[in-house]
Amino acid sequence: xxxxxxxxxxxxxxxxxxxxxxxxxxxxxxxxxxxxxxxxxxxxxxxxxxxxxxxxxxxxxxxxxxxxxxxxxxxxxxxxxxxxxxxxxxxxxxxxxxxxxxxxxxxxxxxxxxxxxxxxxxxxxxxxxxxxxxxxxxxxxxxxxxxxxxxxxxxxxxxxxxxxxxxxxxxxxxxxxxxxxxxxxxxxxxxxxxxxxxxxxxxxxxxxxxxxxxxxxxxxxxxxxxxxxxxxxxxxxxxxxxxxxxxxxxxxxxxxxxxxxxxxxxxxxxxxxxxxxxxxxxxxxxxxxxxxxxxxxxxxxxxxxxxxxxxxxxxxxxxxxxxxxxxxxxxxxxxxx
Numbered sequence: 001x002x003x004x005x006x007x008x009x010x011x012x013x014x015x016x017x018x019x020x021x022x023x024x025x026x027x028x029x030x031x032x033x034x035x036x037x038x039x040x041x042x043x044x045x046x047x048x049x050x051x052x053x054x055x056x057x058x059x060x061x062x063x064x065x066x067x068x069x070x071x072x073x074x075x076x077x078x079x080x081x082x083x084x085x086x087x088x089x090x091x092x093x094x095x096x097x098x099x100x101x102x103x104x105x106x107x108x109x110x111x112x113x114x115x116x117x118x119x120x121x122x123x124x125x126x127x128x129x130x131x132x133x134x135x136x137x138x139x140x141x142x143x144x145x146x147x148x149x150x151x152x153x154x155x156x157x158x159x160x161x162x163x164x165x166x167x168x169x170x171x172x173x174x175x176x177x178x179x180x181x182x183x184x185x186x187x188x189x190x191x192x193x194x195x196x197x198x199x200x201x202x203x204x205x206x207x208x209x210x211x212x213x214x215x216x217x218x219x220x221x222x223x224x225x226x227x228x229x230x231x232x233x234x235x236x237x238x239x240x241x242x243x244x245x246x247x248x249x250x251x252x253x254x255x256x257x258x259x260x261x262x263x264x265x266x267x268x269x270x271x272x273x274x275x276x277x278x279x280x281x282x283x284x285x286x287x288x289x290x291x292x293x294x295x296x297x298x299x300x301x302x303x304x305x306x307x308x309x310x311x312x313x314x315x316x317x318x319x320x321x322x323x324x325x326x327x328x329x330x331x332x333x334x335x336x337x
């Protein structure tokens with residue numbers, strides 16, 4: 001009887017906790033929506049006042065400085081100069097504030113407003129919503145130039161692709177959609193020119209698996225490292241195996257701390273054939289292989305990876321954040337061509 005009562009009470013507590021958690025989420029969402037709408041309205045008042053008085057940009061900046069001082073003294077925190085500038089930019093860049101309500105918080109929006117290019121900002125906005133990025137994750141993806149790396153990933157950047165990314169975010173419909181160029185592992189803290197063994201690189205990536213999953217992209221789940229492949233009583237091991245629930249495919253990753261070699265393609269292709277035959281079930285799509293290498297010659301890569309029936313890719317990785325300006329120039333050059 002006592003045991004039965006205890007179980008009943010536990011069930012009751014769980015039910016009440018669930019109600020409280022749901023209620024708190026609704027309250028937080030309502031507060032966030034109201035905050036963003038309030039900031040948008042403040043931005044609207046600031047812009048309309050500038051238009052009515054006809055003040056120049058220098059006077060407008062000075063006015064915001066004075067506003068910041070007065071509001072901070074009389075109301076409290078939240079009205080710093082940068083915050084007021086962001087409220088102004090919020091109104092100017094999002095005429096319909098309802099498109100943001102319930103989707104992003106103020107920290108997300110403030111970070112997005114630092115991006116002047118509307119198409120690029122729209123991409124990060126869509127991806128933040130689609131992937132449920134935290135503020136830290138959004139900032140990391142902007143700092144690592146995710147937008148430019150996706151545009152450069154398969155070498156056929158064009159204006160249509162730029163528009164597609166800005167409208168939809170990253171669309172995952174084929175194997176090539178998940179590949180980046182390059183992959184950035186700055187979270188490992190490894191000096192750029194320091195030599196490292198493949199097994200040590202693998203251990204570090206596993207230790208930082210959350211950051212690695214963020215870099216890989218949406219829909220990735222970690223299956224395991226050193227996954228055994230047995231052919232004719234001989235054991236081989238795949239460095240890292242993931243599953244992408246959007247593409248419904250196993251993703252096999254081989255780590256190479258050297259330049260891409262001819263043997264690398266054949267090795268991973270063998271593993272892909274094994275997974276396709278022995279591991280996949282009827283609901284899985286063909287597996288995808290990615291060779292992550294320290295260096296890759298594009299011409300040699302075409303010969304090494306060409307001719308295979310499987311989805312097989314090679315991409316470089318780097319331990320430092322790429323130079324954003326250089327990537328932007330590359331994208332602009334490809335688009336112009």
